[in-house]
Amino acid sequence: MTNALSQPILVTGASSGIGHHLTKYLAERGHSVYATARKAADLAALAEIESVTPLALDVRNPAQIQAAYELIAGRGLGLYGLVNNAGIGALGPLHTWNEAEMLEIFDVNVFGPHRMSNAFVRLLIESQGRIVNIGSQGGLITSKYYGPYTMTKHALEAYTEALHLELEPYGVMVSIVQPGGIISEIGANSAAGTFARFERAAPPFAEEAQQVLASFQEEPEEISDDAPESETNRKPSSPEIVSEAVYQALFSPKPKRHYLVGTHWEGNRVIHALIAKLLDENDNPQHNYSRDELVALLDQHLAQRDHASLKGAHPR
Numbered sequence: 001m002t003n004a005l006s007q008p009i010l011v012t013g014a015s016s017g018i019g020h021h022l023t024k025y026l027a028e029r030g031h032s033v034y035a036t037a038r039k040a041a042d043l044a045a046l047a048e049i050e051s052v053t054p055l056a057l058d059v060r061n062p063a064q065i066q067a068a069y070e071l072i073a074g075r076g077l078g079l080y081g082l083v084n085n086a087g088i089g090a091l092g093p094l095h096t097w098n099e100a101e102m103l104e105i106f107d108v109n110v111f112g113p114h115r116m117s118n119a120f121v122r123l124l125i126e127s128q129g130r131i132v133n134i135g136s137q138g139g140l141i142t143s144k145y146y147g148p149y150t151m152t153k154h155a156l157e158a159y160t161e162a163l164h165l166e167l168e169p170y171g172v173m174v175s176i177v178q179p180g181g182i183i184s185e186i187g188a189n190s191a192a193g194t195f196a197r198f199e200r201a202a203p204p205f206a207e208e209a210q211q212v213l214a215s216f217q218e219e220p221e222e223i224s225d226d227a228p229e230s231e232t233n234r235k236p237s238s239p240e241i242v243s244e245a246v247y248q249a250l251f252s253p254k255p256k257r258h259y260l261v262g263t264h265w266e267g268n269r270v271i272h273a274l275i276a277k278l279l280d281e282n283d284n285p286q287h288n289y290s291r292d293e294l295v296a297l298l299d300q301h302l303a304q305r306d307h308a309s310l311k312g313a314h315p316r
């Protein structure tokens with residue numbers, strides 16, 4: 001088996017945002033990267049980056065996925081990592097989503113990673129490699145008007161867990177990176193669909209939808225750079241923090257299952273939401289830990305984690 005560092009990594013959705021940053025980040029560190037894009041201009045730009053092989057690939061297109069597999073397998077250099085990054089964002093009141101839009105967002109964000117993982121799994125077992133899915137903090141929490149996008153990212157959480165359980169015995173580790181707001185083209189790329197859905201909101205939701213639409217068009221209020229982050233003063237992070245987490249998931253000897261990345265405010269929001277959910281789950285007649293039992297359980301899990309990290313393994 002050749003060294004992990006010498007084997008290529010495949011990144012989907014490398015034309016912009018996180019995927020583009022990650023492609024350069026990996027190439028700068030001496031890795032050979034297969035980077036996928038859909039538009040000729042993006043493929044040409046990727047071809048200019050040293051150590052990058054561009055591949056024309058839409059994750060909804062099985063024939064293109066098969067062609068990518070044949071090219072990579074045919075080179076005989078193996079494949080160490082698959083980063084399922086390609087994805088689409090979108091907002092809108094739930095009742096405005098038509099079936100085609102709903103199918104499309106699942107097709108790209110959930111079935112895309114499934115098709116890619118299936119296509120490359122044998123190469124990844126041969127290399128004892130890694131799969132890293134780009135999820136979202138929206139895979140753990142949800143917000144008003146983010147329904148279908150966060151539904152796909154919740155599905156990707158379950159997909160990652162199940163895939164990990166099935167592949168770990170064969171030497172392939174699977175992780176999910178869960179970013180908060182990251183500077184990218186996701187908003188611009190999804191704006192047309194988002195506006196159209198708010199436009200077609202029906203009574204009794206139409207009035208509020210029109211207010212949201214108007215707020216999209218307003219000039220953003222001047223807020224000083226050092227004003228604290230809040231729901232209305234979001235501070236998106238650089239894609240660098242996502243690339244760093246993906247790198248850990250790819251190359252750490254014992255990768256974690258989950259890598260939450262983003263600002264402190266975003267991290268707080270997720271942890272508070274998960275604690276509230278845990279307390280809700282605990283609050284039922286059949287099974288209800290007392291406060292002291294909950295604290296003891298937390299201590300027990302922390303101790304197990306410390307023990308595992310001393311031995312170099314991250315507990316699940």
Ligand SMILES: NC(=O)c1ccc[n+]([C@@H]2O[C@H](COP(=O)([O-])OP(=O)(O)OC[C@H]3O[C@@H](n4cnc5c(N)ncnc54)[C@H](OP(=O)(O)O)[C@@H]3O)[C@@H](O)[C@H]2O)c1
Pocket residue numbers: 012013014015016017018019037038039042057058059060085086087088089108134135136137178179180181182183184185186187189
């Ligand atoms: N930015 C954030 O705040 C944020 C937060 C959490 C998670 N994420 C996740 O990060 C990932 C990357 O998003 P981004 O923020 O970097 O957005 P982005 O700049 O819009 O990049 C999305 C990438 O996915 C590609 N893509 C879209 N549909 C595709 C398809 N059917 N087949 C193949 N490629 C496709 C796009 O290619 P084209 O240029 O050809 O459309 C582009 O390369 C997504 O999974 C997203 O959900 C983003």
